[in-house]
Amino acid sequence: xxxxxxxxxxxxxxxxxxxxxxxxxxxxxxxxxxxxxxxxxxxxxxxxxxxxxxxxxxxxxxxxxxxxxxxxxxxxxxxxxxxxxxxxxxxxxxxxxxxxxxxx
Numbered sequence: 001x002x003x004x005x006x007x008x009x010x011x012x013x014x015x016x017x018x019x020x021x022x023x024x025x026x027x028x029x030x031x032x033x034x035x036x037x038x039x040x041x042x043x044x045x046x047x048x049x050x051x052x053x054x055x056x057x058x059x060x061x062x063x064x065x066x067x068x069x070x071x072x073x074x075x076x077x078x079x080x081x082x083x084x085x086x087x088x089x090x091x092x093x094x095x096x097x098x099x100x101x102x103x104x
Contacts, residue, residue, distance in 0.1 A: 041083070041087050042055075044083060044084050045057050048077075048084065057088065058092070066085075066102070067103075068101045069104045070104075072104060
């Protein structure tokens with residue numbers, strides 16, 4: 001089985017730092033992580049899609065679900081896209097919505 005570092009090109013700690021959590025004041029206090037994760041999801045969504053925010057992606061109409069090409073890249077881009085797909089799947093699961101991100 002491949003390690004996280006082999007798959008994503010860095011350790012979780014390295015990639016978390018690269019995703020910019022420290023930029024939002026993350027100091028290790030897990031109580032602030034959800035707020036920070038929401039802001040990171042917004043940034044990543046805007047960076048890699050036509051949606052302006054993660055909430056816009058979640059509320060897309062017409063049965064839309066995203067195709068996220070997290071397997072066709074490496075390094076930070078792969079980590080960001082995987083994070084986005086995981087976050088999308090998690091929020092849809094919490095809503096009891098059957099849509100999931102298509103990972104290509």
